[in-house]
Amino acid sequence: MDNVYHLDLNSKNIQGAKIALLPGDPFRSQIIAESISKTYGTGNERLAWKREYCSYLTEVSGQKILITSTGIGGPSASIAVDELAQLGIQTFIRVGTSGAIQEYIDIGDVIITTGAVRLDGASTHYAPIEYPAVANHEIIYSLIEGAKYSRIKYHVGITASSDTFYQGEERSDSFRKYTLRKFQGITKELQSLNVLNYEMEASTVLTLTASMGLKGGCITGVVNKRGMEKITEQCLKTGETHLIKAAIASLKYLTDLSG
Numbered sequence: 001m002d003n004v005y006h007l008d009l010n011s012k013n014i015q016g017a018k019i020a021l022l023p024g025d026p027f028r029s030q031i032i033a034e035s036i037s038k039t040y041g042t043g044n045e046r047l048a049w050k051r052e053y054c055s056y057l058t059e060v061s062g063q064k065i066l067i068t069s070t071g072i073g074g075p076s077a078s079i080a081v082d083e084l085a086q087l088g089i090q091t092f093i094r095v096g097t098s099g100a101i102q103e104y105i106d107i108g109d110v111i112i113t114t115g116a117v118r119l120d121g122a123s124t125h126y127a128p129i130e131y132p133a134v135a136n137h138e139i140i141y142s143l144i145e146g147a148k149y150s151r152i153k154y155h156v157g158i159t160a161s162s163d164t165f166y167q168g169e170e171r172s173d174s175f176r177k178y179t180l181r182k183f184q185g186i187t188k189e190l191q192s193l194n195v196l197n198y199e200m201e202a203s204t205v206l207t208l209t210a211s212m213g214l215k216g217g218c219i220t221g222v223v224n225k226r227g228m229e230k231i232t233e234q235c236l237k238t239g240e241t242h243l244i245k246a247a248i249a250s251l252k253y254l255t256d257l258s259g
């Protein structure tokens with residue numbers, strides 16, 4: 001049985017998994033797998049680690065759950081989603097970190113994305129820019145229930161996905177102090193449009209899944225907010241801990257729906 005080229009997985013070793021969790025950071029795959037094992041009393045095993053793609057297999061309520069990291073940005077996320085779809089995955093949930101741009105959102109809150117502003121390039125290789133990057137309603141519901149159960153403050157709304165962390169998200173600590181004209185004022189505009197946060201993969205994951213007739217969703221833990229561009233170890237830890245707790249709790253609701 002041939003392995004898919006980048007993920008180094010095949011349809012046999014994923015054992016019929018239909019649900020995949022997609023962190024950006026490959027080291028988050030193991031943390032998520034071990035947290036699932038601890039919460040649900042099931043085992044986990046590492047299946048592959050090639051480039052930025054680190055995959056673990058575990059189980060919740062009798063359903064196999066695959067965890068595969070996407071790396072940073074749309075191009076690598078598109079490869080992960082495409083190759084997982086080739087292997088039969090039907091439900092894709094990004095489990096990431098993000099930066100809040102609304103004042104009322106705090107470090108450690110989680111954001112459940114209903115749709116993403118497509119500031120990326122990769123998603124346009126799968127569907128024209130007029131096509132909406134929207135999340136599946138069952139996944140949104142499960143993520144909300146997971147956050148409620150975990151008693152973690154959550155927000156539900158629109159996320160902006162950028163191709164670049166520094167220039168595209170209009171960061172003041174970019175090495176080149178000049179921000180390109182096309183990005184000057186973008187944060188203010190997105191704030192006025194009620195966009196909640198910046199990250200880098202949701203628009204790709206949601207455009208690909210919706211346009212391919214699959215289910216996509218996204219939950220992110222807030223690790224910084226405007227006015228404090230530096231991401232401290234403590235902020236990252238709080239954001240990731242809450243993120244993983246809420247995402248894992250949501251699996252109970254998701255597997256009930258798809259079981």
Ligand SMILES: O=P(O)(O)O[C@H]1O[C@H](CO)[C@@H](O)[C@H]1O
Binds near residue numbers: 201
């Ligand atoms: O923490 P992850 O899931 O990688 O998500 C966010 O972190 C990276 C940037 O630091 C980007 O991938 C962004 O989307």
Ligand SMILES: O=c1cc[nH]c(=O)[nH]1
Binds near residue numbers: 097165200223224
């Ligand atoms: O501000 C942030 C934080 C995490 N990831 C991003 O892309 N932006």
